[in-house]
Amino acid sequence: MRSxxxxxxxxxxxxxxxxxxxxxxxxAPAMALFTLFMALPIGYTIYLSLRRTRVSGLGLGKGARTExxxxxxxxxxxxxxxxxxxxxxRVLGYGALVLALMLGLALVFALMLDTAHVRLARLTRISxxxxxxxxxxxxxxxxxxxxxxxxxxxxxxxxxxxDLVTFSMANVAVWGGTGFNMLVLYTNLRAVPREYYEAxxxxxxSELGIALRIKIxxxxxxxxxxxxxxxxxxxxxxxxPTTLRPLTNTISSTWSPLMKVYRDAFVTGDLYSAAATSIVxxxxxxxxxFGFLRVVKNxxxxxx
Amino acid sequence: xxxxxxxxxxxxxxxxALSTACSxxxxxxxxxxxxxxxxxxGPVKLTYWTWVPNMDKIVAVWxxxxxxxxxxxxxQAGGDDAAAKFLTAAxxxxxxxxxxxxxxxxxxxxxxxAVADLKAETAQAKAEFGEGVWGLVTLGTDAVYAVPQDxxxxxxxxxxxxxxxxxxxxxxxxxxYAEAARTVHKKDPKVFLGTFSSKDPGWFxxxxxxxxxxxxxxxxxxxxxxxxxxxxxxxxSYWGGLVKxxxxxxxxxxxxxWNKALNDGKLLTWPSAVWGPGVLSSxxxxxxxxxxxxxxxQWNAGENHSGxxxxxxxxxxxxxxxxxxxxxxxxxxxxDPQALGLLIKEGxxxxxxxxxxxxxxxxxxxxSNQPDFWKQAADIGATARGFTFGPNVNVTYNAYRDAFxxxxxDKSDFAAAVQGMQDATVxxxxxxxxxxxx
Numbered sequence: 082m083r084s085x086x087x088x089x090x091x092x093x094x095x096x097x098x099x100x101x102x103x104x105x106x107x108x109a110p111a112m113a114l115f116t117l118f119m120a121l122p123i124g125y126t127i128y129l130s131l132r133r134t135r136v137s138g139l140g141l142g143k144g145a146r147t148e149x150x151x152x153x154x155x156x157x158x159x160x161x162x163x164x165x166x167x168x169x170x171r172v173l174g175y176g177a178l179v180l181a182l183m184l185g186l187a188l189v190f191a192l193m194l195d196t197a198h199v200r201l202a203r204l205t206r207i208s209x210x211x212x213x214x215x216x217x218x219x220x221x222x223x224x225x226x227x228x229x230x231x232x233x234x235x236x237x238x239x240x241x242x243x244d245l246v247t248f249s250m251a252n253v254a255v256w257g258g259t260g261f262n263m264l265v266l267y268t269n270l271r272a273v274p275r276e277y278y279e280a281x282x283x284x285x286x287s288e289l290g291i292a293l294r295i296k297i298x299x300x301x302x303x304x305x306x307x308x309x310x311x312x313x314x315x316x317x318x319x320x321x322p323t324t325l326r327p328l329t330n331t332i333s334s335t336w337s338p339l340m341k342v343y344r345d346a347f348v349t350g351d352l353y354s355a356a357a358t359s360i361v362x363x364x365x366x367x368x369x370x371f372g373f374l375r376v377v378k379n380x381x382x383x384x385x
Numbered sequence: 386x387x388x389x390x391x392x393x394x395x396x397x398x399x400x401x402a403l404s405t406a407c408s409x410x411x412x413x414x415x416x417x418x419x420x421x422x423x424x425x426x427g428p429v430k431l432t433y434w435t436w437v438p439n440m441d442k443i444v445a446v447w448x449x450x451x452x453x454x455x456x457x458x459x460x461q462a463g464g465d466d467a468a469a470k471f472l473t474a475a476x477x478x479x480x481x482x483x484x485x486x487x488x489x490x491x492x493x494x495x496x497x498x499a500v501a502d503l504k505a506e507t508a509q510a511k512a513e514f515g516e517g518v519w520g521l522v523t524l525g526t527d528a529v530y531a532v533p534q535d536x537x538x539x540x541x542x543x544x545x546x547x548x549x550x551x552x553x554x555x556x557x558x559x560x561x562y563a564e565a566a567r568t569v570h571k572k573d574p575k576v577f578l579g580t581f582s583s584k585d586p587g588w589f590x591x592x593x594x595x596x597x598x599x600x601x602x603x604x605x606x607x608x609x610x611x612x613x614x615x616x617x618x619x620x621x622s623y624w625g626g627l628v629k630x631x632x633x634x635x636x637x638x639x640x641x642x643w644n645k646a647l648n649d650g651k652l653l654t655w656p657s658a659v660w661g662p663g664v665l666s667s668x669x670x671x672x673x674x675x676x677x678x679x680x681x682x683q684w685n686a687g688e689n690h691s692g693x694x695x696x697x698x699x700x701x702x703x704x705x706x707x708x709x710x711x712x713x714x715x716x717x718x719x720x721d722p723q724a725l726g727l728l729i730k731e732g733x734x735x736x737x738x739x740x741x742x743x744x745x746x747x748x749x750x751x752x753s754n755q756p757d758f759w760k761q762a763a764d765i766g767a768t769a770r771g772f773t774f775g776p777n778v779n780v781t782y783n784a785y786r787d788a789f790x791x792x793x794x795d796k797s798d799f800a801a802a803v804q805g806m807q808d809a810t811v812x813x814x815x816x817x818x819x820x821x822x823x
Contacts, residue, residue, distance in 0.1 A: 134817060136776075138820050139607070139608060139820065140818075141492070141495050142495070145496070230642075232642065327639075327640060330790035335787070348779055349780045350469070350779060
């Protein structure tokens, strides 16, 4: 017994030894791509975030401007800047609106399309999905023109006033994103064996009951997934406010955290603090999305 | 059969593509070798970033006459983005040889060591320009960082027909302008005499220059920053009062709404620069022949001042390998009579050189009702005063947009917004390590 066991172990070890470099060879392309396009740029961003320019005298002429090590000063400035946190607050409000409305509508549409009685299902599905195919900038411009009081066919309402601008922006995101999320949920629903529903009907369940007690519980993992994706997309909101900004004076250049990064890097020309702020933003969005996953993990995936 | 034929066609196309690619590849080294061996005699190749319309046509004339210096135009979008793009390219080490530089951005380019000193190459060109505009390219130093191209003295554009309709005179002072604003708005609440744009810091800078502001100045080895000086605060409070009163609108310039208001006769004046006709003719085509120009209203009756909005120069990149050739082209473009004629005709540019201004005779089509348009412009241009721009205008201008966006939306204190610009400017310069005079 003992000899066979050690023999087997030896054999296994030998096998692994023979495999040698092969697993690494399989991994190599992925690792190379990761290093080139993820690790290096991130590393460079971190490097930049630790530096700054120092000007001497008037700053005109040769050698008046040098790049020096700044330590964590850029991070201290990024974290200490009230505008960044005010931006987070605005995005949080906007995000809560978008998430609730977009995912809620997506779920309702998916459930409705999945019921047996709906007519023109294909057409409806496509027309709900279609806005997703419109590029964000085009969609925002289109809505932007609808929002301008003097041009809008919607009447003389100031959709871009300080009170309404968040809702107007959320509307663009919901309009564009609902279709995609609906399709994810709907595809999942179609994969559910029909027998479940038959069994439920035989037991006397109504369509609403089936939706609430069978379909939604089955959908929980995909709802979780779409939520995580949407959280990440919302944290990165940039296109809508940036495109609407020239049309109104209610959106500042630092409305969302990413807009502040853009402003620092390309408007005021301070690449270094822009790098530090982006690292801070990346950290926060990681915490947000992983935090959400951790909270819902047990319910969504039945893991312990 | 069809499939086979298709496949055949595909193979043929692929082969053709491959062979051209190969021949292209084999051509390149030989071409390079040729240019290397013939470097002293071969043509110098220059790239030029600009947003002047039809510049390629103007450059074609130069290329024809100068086979040894060939210029290629790369059309840019203009504005702040163009400046950011040039600074990034200069930092990355691959800037164009020549670049169109707005006067207010030139100090940032100089501070980033991105543009070359052209003092030796432009010694002769200096006489072609007035002292004010020349100061904008020397920044008050001994060096010369660009050749002036166009300038933007400010004047008042107004709807002649609607002024008659509402029974108002062309305002001579800003007090009269305010009175007219009240009259017009009272007669028709949907119509405004003008609007305050929180998106156009260059416009506000020009109005402040008219009032005598000096946002930056160099004293010894230090910068003095006075964005919140008395003149600027006066200008801001004046407009802030009118916006708060509700007789001046707060919609930004160059927006779809603004275009519509101009077209519909809902805005009666636009204090703008000499390049205004181009904007009006494309943004408000319906109102052609109904606008006229007058000098800007004055702060004190009897005075005669104006400011500058915009205007740009041609600079040579510090990293360009052919600086002398680039400087020769820049000088030709902005001082040669033929080039100036083309700039006026093809590029709709108001040249900064004295010779160029004299070439402007025929009024723009949009102002066909005002045959002395250019004479007016020249008279007003002579009264315009500018100021030295600092090394971080982009920060100041960004602060303007954010502060005045808020001030216009909330109808709050405009003087506080000016203070915000001052604070942001000083904080940024202090952080970078500039020496500041107290």
